Amino acid sequence: MSDRSTISLTVNGEPVTAEVEPRQHLADFLREKLLLTGTHLGCEHGVCGACTLMIDGAPARSCITLAVACDGAAVRTIEDFDDDPVMAELRAAFSAEHALQCGYCTPGMLMTARDIVTRLPEADAARIRVELSGNLCRCTGYVGIVNAIQRVLKARAGNPSGA
Amino acid sequence: MKAARFAYERPKSLRQAVERLGDGGGFVKLLAGGQTLGPMLNLRLVQPDLLIDVTKLSETTGWSEEAGAILIGACVTHAMIEDGKVPDPTGGILPRVAAGIAYRAVRNRGTIGGSLAHADPAADWLSALAALGAEVVLVGRSAERRVPVAELSTGVFSTVIAEDEVLRAVRIPRLSRHARWGYYKFWRKTGDFAEAIGAALHDPEREAFRLVIGATNGAPLVLDGAALGVSGSALPERIDMAAIGRALDAHGFADDDYGKAVHLVAARRAIERARRT
Amino acid sequence: MTSGIGARVLRKEDDRHLRGRGQFVGDIKLPGLREVAFLRSPVAHARIKRIVVPEELRGKVFTAADLEGVKAIRAVSALPGFKPSEQPVLASGKVRYVGELVAACVAPSRAEAEDLAERVEVEFEELPVVADMLAARAEGAPLVHEQWGDNVYLETFVKGDIATAAASAPVKVTREFRTARQCMSPLEGKGVVASWEPRRDQLVVYTSTQQPHIVRTGLSECLGIDHGKIRVIAPDVGGGFGFKGILCPEEVAVAYLARRLGRPLRWIEDRREQLIATANCREHHYVITAYADREGKLLALDAEATVDAGAYSAYPFSACLEAAQVASILPGPYDFPAYQCRTWSIASNKPPILPYRGVARTGVCFAMELILDAIAREIGREPHEVRQKNLVRPEQMPFENVTKKHFDSGDYPECLRRAVTAIDLEGVRARQKRGEADGRRIGVGFSIFCEQAAHGTSVYAGWGIPMVPGHEQATARLTPDGGLELRLGIQSHGQGLETTLAQVANEVLGVAIDRVNVVHGDTEYTPYSTGTWGSRCMVMAGGAVARACQEMKKRVLAIGAKMLQASLDEVKLAGGEVVGPAGSVSLAEVARTWYLRPQDLPADVDPGGLEVTTGYKPVRDSGTFSYAAHAAVVAVDTELGAVEILDYVVVEDGGVLVNPMIVDGQVYGGTAQGVGTALYEEMPFDEAGQPQASTLADYLLPGATEVPAIRIEHMETPSPYSEFGQKGIGEGGAIGPPAAIANAINDALAPLGVEVTETPVTPRRLLAALAAARRSAA
C-alpha cells in the first residue's frame, strides 16, 4: 500500500499526469496543484454545490470526488468555458438578471445552469428551481438565477441552432 | 476538513476486489460513487487504511436479464436509472425514485449499490427496493448469495453484508401490469434525506401487498398484507392505520410523537397514492 | 442611456466571477505557504489541566503559552454596568464553548495540519455548563466568567409611564417569543493569509472581512504592532451579512505566527468550523405585554428582552449592541405614548454572537408584529387594520417616536395598503372560505417595519463600543488619461459597490463608469473607515464619493477654464468635457495637462491638482429610515407540520435608488435569508453545550425550491438628510419574513387554536403546537 498514486487525466483539454495523495479531493487537486481556483469550496460535504464542475461531461461535486479516482477522466472547470457558446449566453444572462452578488456560488451555479440548459431545454421555472436545489446561493435569493436560466432557454427555443 | 491518510487501489476484477477485502490489511473500505463516503472521509468520521474502488469493474457496471427480473450492477448510478439508461422492470417506478435522490451532480456519481450498502435509514433505495421485493447479490470469497433488500439492513448504517463481501448487483423483479405503487417522501428541503418515507406496492398477480416505512431509527419497517389484513386482488378502502401505529411503536417510535406522526402520514399517503395509480 | 444615479447599470464586478477569475482569500497562495488547522475544545466549559504536545511536534504546534506578548481581544462598551470579557486568542486556563481555539497546528497542507491536531492531547476538568440564556440569568447558574458573580454582560432599563394604561386599557395581551440561534452562513467562510514582509518590515494580512481597517486596529491592539506595520487586504469576499464584521482570534493567531515563523500562513475556515465554532447570531427571548383600546390602538408596551450573547464580547460590536438595539427599536414604526423595556445581554457557554443582517430588528419585528396580530385576533379585526391605527403617518414626518428615534420621511400607511392590495387579501380570504382540495390550510400574514441605517456618531457614541463611526472619507483621483480612481475604506462583498459608486461619480463628473476604478478593501490605499455594515455604504461612501467628485469638478473646471482661456463662470462640465464659450476640452486633456504639461498652466493654478480626499457625514446622523411591508401567503399541511410559501410580496421604500437592479437583489437575497430564519435555520445546543448541527445537512439553508418567487414593489420617498435622498436598504429583506410568515401560519391555524411564537417554525414545533392545542381543546 502506498500513500501516493500517479494519475493521468485531462483537465480543461490538457493532459495532466501527477502524483497525488489518495486522500486529496479533486477540488483541492485542481486548486492547490494546478492553481485552478475558479472551483470553490463551500462545505466539503456535498451539500452546497459551490465545487460543481464537469467530469466526463456531467456535473459532479469535486469536494467528494477523490482526485485519484479520476484517473482517465476528462475534467472541465469554469476556467475552460470562456469560449463555450452556451456558457457565453449564460454569462450574459447572469449579468443582465443580476444572478450573482458575491460570486462565490457562481462557478458551480453556472455548471448546473449549463446542465439544465443542455439536458432539459423544456424546463419551466418550477423545474429550474428543483434542478438548482443542489446549489446554494446565500446572496441572491435565486430570483435572478432562475430568470437568467429561463432567459437562455427562451432564447434558444426561439433559435434552436443555438447560434 | 480534510480526510485522514489512506491508500487507494482499483482492482481489475471483482475476484481481485473480494480477495483484497479478505486480506485483512487493516481497515479496508469499498469505494463506489463516494457520495456518502466522501463527506464521511472529509469529516474524518471514518478513517480507513485502504479504499478499494469497485466502480470500473465489468461485474458491477452493467445489467442483465433473468427470468422475471432485471439485475442492475451495483455501480450503476442514480442518474443512469433516472435517465432510463438501464432497463426498468417496474414501469417507471425506478426512474422516479432515482430522480428524487439528492441532486443531479450527486446522482451522476452516487450508485444504487453504494446506497444500499451504506444502509442510511433515510435513503431512498433501501425503502423503495424493499417494497419492490428486490434482492441484493453478495459475492464473497467462496460463494455468492442473495438477500432480500427487506432483510439487508440490521440498523443504522449496518447490514448483513460480511466484511469480505461485495454487493455485486441488485435483482429487481418485473412487476405485473396490474401492480400499483405509491411512494411518499417527506423531506424538509428538496434533495434532502427524508424525515419519513412510505412505500407501498400492491401487485395482485404476485403477492397481495407490501408496505415499507423508512427513515426510521434503524432498519426500514416492512409490513406485508397479512400484518395489515390486506389480501386478495383489490386494495381495500380502509387500511388498519392503528395496526401500523402499533408496528411503529414496536419499531422504536413509542416515545416519539413527532416521528410516529410523520411516519404514519407518509405510510398513509403512500397507500393512497398506490390506490390512485 | 445614462449610467448615473437611478440607472439599471450592469455590474462591473460580474465578468471576473462569471469566468472563475474572482480572487478569494482561499485562492491566494504565496511562496513557502504553510497551512494552519486549529485544535478546538470538544467541551463547552472546562479548566484546561494540561496540554500535551508530543516532542516531535515542537515548532509545529502552538498553544497559549507560545503567544508571547499577544493580548486578549477586548470589546468593551461604555454603557454603565457593562462587564467586559477577555477573549483569549488561544484558550488559557479555561475553555468557555465548544470550538474555542486551543492550539494552532502548522503544516505544508491543511490535511497534514489536521493530522497534527489529532495528536495533541488536552486534559480537561469539566465544569457545569450553562447553555440556555434564561438558565444563565437565573440565580445560582454556573458562571461563564467567575469574577463577574453572574452571567450578565449588561442589564438596561428604559423606564416609561405605563401604569395608567396598564390600569385602564380594555385590551391586554401578553406573549412570550423566542428566535433561534443562527449561523449567518455566507457561502465562503472566514479565512486569513498572513505573511511578514521584510522589505517593508510589515505584516500583510489578507482576510475575508467586511472591515479591513477595523481588523487592522484590532490586530495592532492585540499584537502590539504599529498600524503602519500592518496592512490588511480584503480580496473578493464571498458574502458577509455581519459574519465578517469581527476580529477573530484565528486572525490574530495566524498573523502572530506568520511573523514569528517568518513564513506565510493560511487558515481557511471549513464549514464545520463555521457552524460549530465561529460566531452565531439572532438568539432572542421576549416577554411582552401590550395594552390597547378596543379598536386596537396601542396605549402602552411593557417588554423584557434577553439576548444570548455567548461566551465572549466580540470585537468590535460587543456583546451589548444587540440588546441595546432591542430596547431602542422595539416600538418599530408605531406611534404610541408609553413604553417600558428591560434587557439583558447574557453570557453562556456558546460561541459569541454578532449582528446579522437586520441585527436586532428581525427579532424585534417578529415580537412586535406577532403581538399586533394577537391583538387583532383578540378584538376580531383584520391585522392590517390594527396596524393602520398605530402606524406613524406621513404628515408627522420627521417624527420622533417614544424612544426618540428620528424618522426622516416616508408614508408607512400607504406602504401597508399597497402590500394588502398586492397580496390580494380579499382573494385569500375567499380562498380560505372555499378550503383547499388537498386539505391544507391557507393563511396570510403581514409585517411592517423600519430599517434605520447609516446611523452615525450620535447613535453609536452612546453605546461606547470600540468603534464609533464618524465621517466617511473618499479619495478621488483623475489619472493622466482621464480615468477616475476612487479609494474607499469600505469593502464590497456582493453589494456591487464597484458599480454603484462609479454611478455616483458618473452623476457628478460625467465620467464613463467603465473608466472608474474603485479601489477598496486595502488599508494601504484607502482612507480609514469602519467598513461595510449597518447598510451604511450607499449613504456614507456614496455621499463621500459625491463630495470628492464635486470638489474634483471644481478643480477640473478651474484647469479647463484656464486651458480654454475662459473665466470660471463661463465654463461648465457636460458629457465628461469642460465646455467653454468657444470650445471644449475633455477630462483626459485636462488631466494630461495637469500631470504632464504643467507648462501650459498659469502659475497660480491650485496645487491640490486632481487628487481629492474629503469626508462626508449626512446633515443629521440619526440615520435614514427605509421601511417595507412584507406579505406572505402560506399553505400549512397540518398532518406533517410542513409550510409552503405560496406567494410573497415586499413593498419597499429605500428612498432614491442608485441602481434599482442592485437594490432588488439586496431585497431578494435578504428575504431569502428571512425565509431561512422563519422556517429552516437553527443552531441548537444540547444541555452540555454541544452544538447539534455540524453540517449543512443539519443546518438547513433555503435553496431554490424553498425560496418563493418574491415580488417587489417600490416606493421612493427621498431622505431629506442624505446626499441624493438615498437610504440604506441592505438589511431590510431579512427583517420582515419571520414575522410575516409566522403571522400567516397563525392566520391559517387560528381556527385550530394554534399560535406559533418561536422561530424557526419547523414541522416538529408545528406538530407539537397542534397537539397541544388539541389537548387543551379536549
Ligand SMILES: Cc1cc2nc3c(=O)[nH]c(=O)nc-3n(C[C@H](O)[C@H](O)[C@H](O)COP(=O)(O)OP(=O)(O)OC[C@H]3O[C@@H](n4cnc5c(N)ncnc54)[C@H](O)[C@@H]3O)c2cc1C
Ligand atoms: C448532499 C447529498 C444528498 C443526498 N441525498 C440523498 C437522498 O435524498 N436520498 C438518498 O437515498 N441518498 C442521498 N444521498 C446519498 C447518495 O445517494 C449516495 O450516492 C449513496 O448513498 C451512496 O452511494 P455511493 O455510490 O456514492 O457510495 P459510496 O459513498 O462510495 O459508499 C457508501 C458505502 O457503501 C459501501 N459500498 C459501496 N459500494 C459497495 C458495494 N458494491 N458493495 C459493498 N459495499 C459497498 C462503501 O464502503 C461505503 O461504506 C445524498 C448524498 C449527498 C452528498
Ligand code: FES
Ligand atoms: S463544496 Fe462541494 S458541495 Fe459544497
Ligand code: FES
Ligand atoms: S452570489 Fe454570493 S453565494 Fe451566490
